Amino acid sequence: MQVFQMILLGFLVVCAISVSFSKKLLNSILIFMSYSLVMSIIWILLESPDLAITEAAVGAGVTSILFFITLKKIHALDEEKKEEDRDE
């Protein structure tokens, strides 16, 4: 169990660093979402199911949705798509 927990913790650190260094906003947000999910798994391992439920619903669910709408509102998704088109 401890090994599993350590792997998850390592994953958290990797996620946090890659959020900071990823070029695209959409990628950062997706990584942040998975960060929240991993965090809620760790909380289950730490015997705090209340937190796990709340984090899964609030952190990974609602917060990420809000991030996505913001991206949509600021047209970042379109621009990224255009960039991709141009690259191809």
Added chain:
Amino acid sequence: MDIIRNFPCVSIMLCLFSGILTSGVKEKAAKYINRTLIMTVIVLNALTLYYTLATGSAFVYVMGMFPAPWGNELRAGALEALMATFFGVIMMLSLCGGQKKLFDEVDPAKHNLYYIMTDVMLASLLALVYTNDLFTAYVFVEINTISACGLIMIRQNGRTIEASVRYMIMSLLGSGLLLMGLCILYDLTGHLLMSNIRQSIIEITKHGLYQIPLAIAICIMCVGLAIKSALFPFHAWLPDAYGYSTVSSAAILSSLVSKGYIFLLLKIFYRVIGFNLIRGSHILNMLFIFGLCGMISGSISAIWEKDIRRMIAFSSVAQIGYIYMGFGLGTTEGVVASIFHILAHAATKSLLFISAIGLTDVSGGSRSFFELTGSGYRNKIAGIGFTVGSLSMVGIPVFSGFVSKLLFAEAAVLHPDQKMLPTLIVLAISTILNAIYFMKTVVRIYVPEKASVVRRKGYFSVKPGQQKLYTVTIICFTVLNLFLGMMSEPIIHVIKMGLGNFA
């Protein structure tokens, strides 16, 4: 008489309730609810002050069924009640003074949101003042931050939104650090109530355990609260936030919000960690140095500033430097001076903001320093208000600023270590700098403008009976300033007594 013990709790709950109810009513009703609420809060807290003075000691109010280490608690002493009453008075006056401007600058559909923000802001200030529990303090610090952000943003132009982003980022960083310090303290002591943490800390210091984490926790909390209250190196967000928001917001932010955090820091020093322990660490020295730097740098920035509102905002940086300098002295006299300066600065700075708005209004809405020429004649009452505020900030006798400067000097002279000389020198330099920019402005508003210019630019004059509410507000502020300046003895007595009850 014992019913008075309920009043702190009742006043906080009333504020939150009226905030909630306000969200469902129209603007007019919202205004009445807000005014009634603030009046009630002032009365309730004044009664609490009377009660604590009569009994001569502080009382603890258990929120719920469960006492000390298990449940939440409020604690009311003379100092807390004084602060709460004073905050209520300043908020009332600031709202009255800025009311006309609020109508001009803010979309009427959003007025009730504005009143919600002020109600909740008052609740959070009261809770910060009265709470005896660190985690409750954290929650209400967040409420305070969010509602302050709302107050900045209510007038929507690019500047205020940009300012509110900066404000939010800085103060969220601050509350993150505060929460971190709180968690470390919880881990070391196993308590969240201030008095219990204090006992545990005494215990672990006696055994010499965990000294490094304790020092770091205190340090982190200090940095967090210093960021939130705009101490010198962290003041980047302040000028825009104070300079461009609507005038009531600027007055409330500068005189109340940062003061709430400073008061919380004071409570942490006295009630959580214990002042003797703090004095032994180097944190006070750091605060002292940053306070001194802030006093100088704030004044210098204010001298260079051409925009009158931003000038007043930069002067706030200097005044917050004074307050931290007083803490940094590490003596009871220094702390008393700081607390008195909190009161004096709150009364003066909101007066300055509100009278400055009267002056800019009669100068074609321009905030530039040069356009203000002769505005003191066009709006006489605002001119008088601004002069009183400036004199008080500079530290002319009879006004409130003088007393606090005197107290600072006294504390410096009585100080045993080598902090006396730098304090006195910086105090003198800062007073001179204050005098330069404030007197420059006062002279400018009383230099008569050429009649042709007045006609060309279309400046109008305000007759004395025209803006009744505004006039009354300025008069009240002036009286408050004079009161603090001339009747300082009883207030200092209350502060000393409250500090005595703190421990």
Added chain:
Amino acid sequence: MSRKISEEQYKKNLSVRFRNWISGETDPYLGNMEILPQRDASPDEKTRKKHMEDQTRVVNRTYDVENNRIYRFFNAFYKKAALLCCLVLIAILLLTVSYLPKTTDPHSPGNNEVAERYITRGMQETGAVNAVTGMILTYRAFDTFGETNVLFVATCCVMILLMLEEGSKKQAEDENDAKYEPKNDAILQTIASVLCPIIFIFGIYVILNGHLSPGGGFSGGAIMGAGMILYVSAFGFKKTQRFFNEEVYKVAKISALCVYGLIGAYYYITGANGIENHIPLGIPGHILSSGIILPINIAVGLEVACTMYAFYALFRKGGL
């Protein structure tokens, strides 16, 4: 085979309407499904060009390394200083951690008489089987009331920023929203019609069992809010507004917060003055038990669900 009834009557037949509804051709309330072609989302060429030009000019000026001394200074100095600052912070915090009491040690200061009482006497004193819920809603009730108010204030702040008045602006925003959001997407609607009821039921379950199992008002409310968000994004605002518009939102929010506030005030004041509390605790383990916890959980759940939905709606179209 000829029909006994005419074509028109046949179309009004309940079974036909049901079949059409299932296959996604008609909407039982609004008639035929509107299938709007997705319009091009990009603004017209001229404004975009103007923005681009503006953008490049500003970018050039901001990053004009040659002429902008401050920027050059920051480029060289700020980043390194910030990196150093972060590393120092991490080092200090790691040092702190290394001196903290051992986590897994049962005798660390955190496991003192406070935690002990919450566990050993919590069930008798609060009636809640779940000690966490019992603790945050009775022992430390004031914190939690403050927290609910944080949500309330945040919604008001978002309203200050994003709420649009009735009129042209709002209409423009509605159209803008229609451009970006999928309209009557068959896959999304089918999945939502299966998932939404399940999500709602799960949310209600979590709220009602807050004192018995993990969860409570906050998590249940967030789950319900997420369900509502799914419903809106599948079926659009028009349908949602039939049962959840601004009036309903206001009533729900104010009544939930007021109920919580009244219960809280009653609890604080009676508790502090030593007056006997008349709310029965019930038998621990039953749904209808644990005194003030259940009603507070319901109120909190309602408030959180409303808040989450309000955030979403305000973000998307500037109104509820």
Added chain:
Amino acid sequence: MGPNLYANYVEAIAMILFGIGFFTLLLRNNLIKKIIGLNIMDTAIYLFLASKAYIPGRVAPIIVDGVQDVEKYINPIPSGLVLTGIVVSVSVSALMLSITIRLYKRYHTLNLDEISAKLKKEGL
């Protein structure tokens, strides 16, 4: 370095995460990244708190079969605090995101430096 760094490895990771969040907040100019950095900082603190309660062999504080023994359950206080904190942080990030939308609508950029430059150009 003190003696307990290895035993407190979860806390150590939490502190590193806090530092990374702080780094993102300070160094990235993009507002959305700053907001994510703030969120990472907050979650790191919550991880720190939650791990403080954990003791191997004890279970979550939900009373089973009426056994009310301290030796059996973990400390419920950190969970309660974190629960409060999560809700605070979601409302704060919603607020920050709405400010971001407003700023973008006005200035068509998310970069704080560029926004300051535009403000200077406006000369407001």
